[in-house]
Amino acid sequence: MASNVLIMEENKEIKLESGQVFLIREFSKMKVSSPFPAPAKPKFTFIDLFAGIGGMRIAFQNLGGKCVFSSEIDEYAQKTYALNFGETPEGDITKINEKDVPEHDILVGGFPCQAFSIAGKRGGFKDTRGTLFFDVARIIKEKQPKAFFLENVKGLTNHRSGKTLATILNVLREELGYIVPEPRVINAKNFGVPQNRERIFIVGFRSDMGVCAEDFQYPDSTDTTKCIADIMEKKPVSVKYYLSTKYIECLKTHKQRNEAKGNGFGYEIKDINGVSNTIVTGGMGRERNLIIDNRLKDFTPVTHIQGEVNKQGIRKMTPREWARLQGFPDNFKIEVADVRAYKQFGNSVAIPAIQATAENLIQNII
Secondary structure: OOEEEEOOOOOOEEEOOOOOEEEOOOOOOOEEEEOOOOOOOOOEEEEEEOOOOOHHHHHHHHOOEEEEEEEOOOHHHHHHHHHHHOOOOEOOHHHOOHHHOOOOOEEEEOOOOOOOOOOOOOOOHHHHOOOHHHHHHHHHHHHOOOEEEEEEEHHHHOHHHHHHHHHHHHHHHHHOOEEOOOOEEEEHHHEOOOEOOEEEEEEEEEHHHOOOHHHOOOOOOOEOOOOHHHHOOOOOOOHHHEOEHHHHHHHHHHHHHHHHOOOOOOOOEOOOOOOEOOOOOOHHHHHOOEEEOOOOOOOOOOOOOOOOEOOOOEEOOOHHHHHHHOOOOOOOOOOOOHHHHHHHHHOOOOHHHHHHHHHHHHOOOO
């Protein structure tokens, strides 16, 4: 069942049957279908911070949760989110008053790991000011949700020799009073998506929930059988995804230059019977996840390229394939340019890994 979303694009006119003309920014109740409505009878509520395009929201909705508030600063991600969930997230979290955030059971957020300006001896609340984690902490302090689920890059574990993570855990445990089991680095490739993506998960429970740290268990692997071939497009893809001969030569030169410096960075062609490297924003994410697909028959370029389209079948994965690497269902709408779609999926989360962990969290609070 689809829900409805308000789509607003400033300065576009619409004409009603009555003949009246409105600017869409004035006519705020234009409705279109969205594929991921909230459950009719939710089991719990949650908020979605640093929401991106809603990967964490899908996981929690799949488990019966209703999102009552979301925040995302990127306007293009906001549009993709609105298209799929029926609401546009609030913007810059640093400008949101924590008192205005609705009551909720679980706070969910993949907060960016900004460098902490201070990592003092106490590692307390004041040490997190100026970072986006501070905004998570002030909302937890004000709203006292039953639990939280935070996600971040694996590098958080050794950022500033572990001081950053220690500061975060000190705030959550000592100053906010939450029961926080030791965080765990989880790899998406163990949960049904063919992507080697390691992320640190941090969960916590309000102290009066009666949950001990040892009561919570991070999930065991659920599916390690998937490979890139499982997520490839069923039909041949556009020639625009195939690399030009000139581009390939540039990639080879760049890799050789790096190897001469003792640097291992460079393009990589992945075996479709294996798993991908971590997908990330920027060209590196695509160049380190090239595949060979020999189904192309017409090598006529559809974009301006130098050289000609390569005949070895070397191509980038498509945005839809990246969506599948993150566990997004195929009815997730992608209506932005490819370059923005790659950024959005690269910044998102592996939904099955989130959902498996969230399921264990939810069992402890409802």
